[in-house]
Amino acid sequence: MRRVTTLLFFLFFIAHCATAQQEVELNSGWKCTRATDINKSGEEISTPVTDVAGWLPATIPGTVLTTLLNNKLFLDPFFGMNNKLIPDIYTTGAAYYTFWFVNDFNHAPAANGDEVMLQFRGINYSYDVFLNGHKVNDVRDTGMFLRSSYSITRYLNPTGKNRLAVIVYPPSPVGNPNGGQGGDGVIAHSVTNQYPAGWDWIQPIADRNTGIWDKVTIKRTKQVHIENTHVGTLVPGKRNVEGKQKPATIKVTTEAENTCDSEIRGTAIYELGGKKVKVSVTLQPHSVETIEFPDLELEDPRLWWPNGYGPQNLYPCKISFLINSKTLSDKEELNIGVRQIKTAWNNKTNSREIRVNGQKIFIKGGNWILSDALLRFDDERYDHEVHFHKDMNLNLIRVWGGGITERPAFYDACDKYGLLVMQDFWASGDCNGRWYDPLKLEDTNARRNYPDNHKLFIESVEDQVKMLRNHASLALWCGGNEIRPPADILSAMRDSILPTLDGTRYFFEFSNDDSMSLHGGDGPYVLQSKDYFWAHKSFPFNSEIGSIGIGDVESLKRFLPDSNLVVPYYDTSMRKWIVDSVWRYHRYEGYDSAIEVYGHPKTIEDFARRAQLVNYDQYRALMEGATARMWDWYTGIIIWKTQNPWTAMKGQMYDYYVDPNACLYGTRTGSKQLHVMYDHINKLVLVANNHFTPTEKMELIAKAYTAAGDEIPLTSKYVQVAASSCKQQYKFGKEIDSLAKQEGIFLYLSLTDSATNVPVDDNLYWLTDAKGNYPLLQKMPLAKLNASARQTDKGIEVTIANPLGNPVAFFQRLTLIHASGERVLPAFYSDNYVSVLPGQEKTYILQVNSTIKEALQLYVEGWNTRRQFIEIK
Template identity: 55%
Template sequence: MPHRSIYFLFCLLALRATAQDRYELNSGWQYAPAATVKVQGTDLSMPNYPLAGWKPAIVPGTVLTTMLHHKQVPDPFYGMNNELIPDIYTTGRDYYTCWFVKDFKEVYPTAGQQVWLQFRGVNYGCDVFLNGHKLNEVTFKSMFLRQQYNITPWLTKDGSNRLAVIVYPPDPVGNPNGGQGGDGRIAKNVSHQYVAGWDWIQPIRDRNTGIWDKVYIEKTGVVNLKNPHVVTMVPGKRMPSGPQQPATIKMTAELENTSDKPVQGILQYTLAGKKIWKAVTIPANTTALVTLPNAILNNPRLWWPAGYGQQELYTTELQFLVNGKPADKESLTFGVREIQRVWNTTTLSSQFNVNGQKIFIKGGNWIISDAMLRFTDERYDAEIRYHRDMNLNLIRIWGGALLERPEFYKACDKYGMLVFQDFWMSGDCNGRWQDPKKAEDQATRRKYPDDHDLFLRSVADGIKLIRNHPSLAIWCGGNEITPPDDILAAMRDSLLPQLDGTRVFFDYSNSDSMSMNILKGNGDGPYNIQPTDTFWKFRTYPFNSEVGSVGLGDYESLKRFIPAANRVPPVYTPAAGGQRAREKADSVWEYHKYIGYQDQIARYGPVKDARDFAMKAQLVNYDQYRALMEGFTAHMWDWYTGTIIWKTQNPWTALRGQMYDYYLDPNACLYGLRKGGEPVHVMYNPVEGTVMTVNNRFISNDSDYLAIKAYDMAGKSIPLPGSRVKLDASAVNTFMNIKDTVDKLRAEKGIFLSIRLVSSDELTHGSNNLYCLPAANGQYAGLNELRPATLGVNATMMESGKMLVEFINKTGSIAFFNRISILHPQTKERILPAFYSDNYITILPYERKFVSIEWNDKSLTPLVNVEGWNVTTKTVIPSTGAAGK
């Protein structure tokens, strides 16, 4: 009886604690270089210790982002400013070792309540002090390992608290000697590698030292509910719409009892009106993994990749109840879907099925949202939306960067992007190749990082962080390299099966288990500009993890980070007299990793200036990426099961491999890729001369009609024979051969070739594809003969943040390649980000086209600007339309 009385009293005290209450410490931080602080952390963390001379700090953030905020360094993304910032390899680690201090209010907890301090990411090491107490016994290390401290005993009675954190840079920091990852030694740490420089970025001078990810205070009862895990099982072959057979939901969670008494309670959640629960007893001072009974979800709303169906999500709340009252709870959002990997015996590569349906992977390689780790929900949302708008369905996270943040995955869940997540290895730093720029030999680098146990603990924690996201599809040991044998074995055989168990694991990104390289020597790549027919006729990996091309932005993009004196076009010198062809670019362009266009720009005529060069580059961009995706999808299921573009974005102001620039301004790459990747697409095969269709849907399209026309440079149309066609489900179909006719028509000056797939109601266009084909000599000289076109532009506000623009070609000439931009009504600068249903549009004589535009600042009514090849630049004010009704 006394024992029961004590237990009952204990439960009452525990229930006096509030249920989960979590908030972020993301403002009010101050910082100072460690060299200027002469006291220990125990003194510094006392709430009454004066902080005279300290400066506000950016947290989450890095030392360099805080220095940039105070204008102590110039913007490293502009011009060659990065050269003006001291590099940590030269200054030594002490230069970027800093204290970060945060004063915060937290009421002293009542009996049974626990208060936790949580760090989601510190780079690289740290010591943590609170109110005169050191919280960690030994210096914490690892960029990717979360930290949690029970700070209940150390909170002050009056609720005024001070947190002090000293942050140490990686060790070693690596020599940024121009190699991939510099001298490679940055990989001796459990951290990201690009910060020592790569072929697409200059070194980050502080190596991103700082409290780079979120810091939280969380309040719980005596039992802390953490790391919930949901697994959804969707048997059979499903369709995106219609009634569904049941799905099975499996749920587990960790329960941490912080007290010296056992606690009895119920772990539960509610799904579709049904309560799923289990009674448990958690022993004293123990963390227990609790498995709830399986739940059967009838007629589930399924999650599908982009282009295949809706991205339905469920939200539930796990609770741990003591005597019917919540001691702690966690909200959980998840999607109901099942991903299967099968081996395609025709292509000899992995094929991915979602909910039983095969998905042709159209992916993009992603580095990181911002090279200096300045992450926001809004930027993540915009970038992932751009990827959805490119008609992609997968993003690969490159291994020299991060385990991406939950906010990234949340956006991928929303927009239907499957994710291929590498861990922190690269062939360059981790010893796949001999490299004279590396400080240590290949065998030594194969053992990186130095602390294998730390790496594995970081992997385990990272799996728990992101495993509930339906978008996460693939785990990968590293970029172009396997981890060391002991790490690989632990990940493959223990960690991933135990902590996830639902996703495929590739030992490295171009592993034969992903894709057999049946054409030795023709693996990943190409990475530079190609004749567009290359993508149609040359076979590469059957699931190519990296293939890409150019990505220069237009002149408005260049103006943002290239000084005026350096905005000069590159000069291309053709091969002659035994000399190789050369392309010479300005030194600032080279610093920003410009990748050349070779002879492709010159095919459109002489370059006048940088503006003209950048505009003509957009013509090349559009054709490159449309051809890339068309060439791969033309061989869907016979050569390929997927392809992943290297790469779709840059985390700084680079001049290569991007569909939009660092400032989120799209270029023509995005819209060429969007066109080539349409879920239902009609296209012209430049090698065979056939008209082809790609249908990514799970159902066939009956009785569609192919309408084909050619247009000469005067705008005269030449009808070609059409045909009523049937499109098979998830298949490529080949129809008439028009090569001889097309080659004859284009021979002298080039032509426009219009191919339209008209739906069975003969009113709407299922796909509308227009090619500008060069003359027989490969030149586009005929474009210079286009007569001026008069373009009517009518813009109407449909609602706040959204407008519809109608373009009417009022002439018999083709209105060629028109860039649409929305401008701020006062500054006349482009509003970024902005989302266009189409762009770089060409409008045939006397035809019209509608483009919808959305933007984030709904208080603005933008101007609409249009500029084209043979159209006078025009800016219009939208009418109020529906928004004014």
């Protein structure tokens, strides 16, 4: 009876699949083995005659190294010096990381004219595909950034039981990881990512990311399938965020392929904003036709705006093809943001200006490497990381050219949170020969012609543009990091591919292009005096400028062994800073004497806590110095960098484990859309207004506070600021220097809406004494806070009150923890590393993953407060 029931169910499954359009992902049940361990052909391996019971469980999507790690064959390369224990492909040879991957899956055979496609969204680097004893691809396919799709209709087994086998070969050459940027540079001979040979923020990845690194899907349609839909949106004129909008124009094309031997007549349809647009189509046998729909005028469109400027409205868009106007053959579903992105040359700054819906946007951006160095991608992690960029009040992410073309889920998150994206293609001046480098195997002239296969690079660009072009967040294309691609590649991109396949976004030939910024260049990348960001005129659209960025002691303990939690110190006899070897391995960027001005750290806890003060002050100054000169010196600035895909100890707003440090909150403060700030060089108070409309009347208040908490009024006045501008509001005389001379002073600035008495912004600076030190912070008495927390629909609402008579409660970190005592990660704080004045009360919102069901705990502790647990009601 059980056998009969099973057979009936299986027959029902086959009949159902024969009529339904569907797409399934093959993301489980994979097994693998090293190719040298099995002496059989692909035809044999892809049939049941080959027993794979003893093969390793494989992680797909994933790299070879990911699978080996998940099978506990190596230790976590992100911890300590473990990465050095993993055999590097340069030493072992390519065969060590050449693997067979097998998947046994159930899928009914094609019937009633169905077509079944096997699709790979990314394999690194070359591969052959076999199914049920048949070789699927005619010749070995190559290229990390080229999607592939194969018709497997004729290869599916009548029983519904199928075996897929894929052999994956590493890129060649793999490169010598000799400590150079991209090692010896030869990894760039291939159309692959360059960082796995090592960079100044990462150690080499042993397998060079060999593997089936992105999704594998099987798609079943009727005789016609559609792909590469392109939705363009035109929003003419200069638009406001509020009020009724004039119409926008929607332009749609899609590709339809007839896979059968006869002519097919049908209807192509797309639906958007409650409207349907149809086109009657006749497709010739075995042909691909681009279908161009009539333009749609969308009345009163809900526009998409960058973060900070307006909402990120998205429209569902469904494209389908009906055979004989009744039978669904295939469909595609997208989310579309209605907006138009243009650029203009700013003659005052001599740099490019970005405009969205006719409004100029002052670019506050961050450079992004990728989410995970081992390409372990996760839609949720993408969402979390982009969420952090939103919380920093940034409006652009640049995807760096030594990495990858990001996956669609990354762009989904950028669409959701309003982060414009500048996408580099796969070249970097380090590997591709912009500079002479003794660590490189070949000279600059040879390297400038990388990669070897120009045709593959061009095909990959075309394919990735088609994959990403519908995202509202995608704003700019860039030929490469700090170097133009070879002339023929550049010409194909600039003159053919991008105008034909997109035509709606500006193309920078490389990230330091004169069309971005005259007198172009980038950096610096190390700790600077705050004066630098206020007084030094950097490049007017700086694609890379950055600094330090380690986390606190909880962050350091996640990847540094206890024996290596050693404070750097200055050796007077050697006249240099001595840093632990594991810190150096994790690419520590020195804080040096910037820590000492807060008092000599005796413990690693002291060091990490002082580092957060430096972090906050450094990135606040970076963003405020740029904002103070927007449209005067600058049209945009992009931090190098906001995150690391490995446990590096430099240039990051949150660590690999998505734990924010004070860099994030210093950037958040300095990047606010409406912001009061202090130019300590010229003793000026300024207010920046990034909005499209002028401010209402606001009250500006400036106060000073001593270490003991004594308040010293400085000024109070009413101010207004024009749209998209920064204006000087007050100039101090000698009183600030006089107040700070002996031990330093706190300077507090605030803005309040004069009509509603609602606070708009505030900002607290800690100013040095005459010698550049902070005795102020060493003399502060303890502050005892009153704090409460309650669960609300918006998250956990935390209120902190500092009673009168207390000193400033300085640099308080809120921390949400599990019952185990471990931090809740990720957690999103409306602000952190906060200071509360005597007599002041502040409220913050904490948001965490809604799937957490356990009771959480919360504590607050700061520079001059003890750890205090707060009950969450």
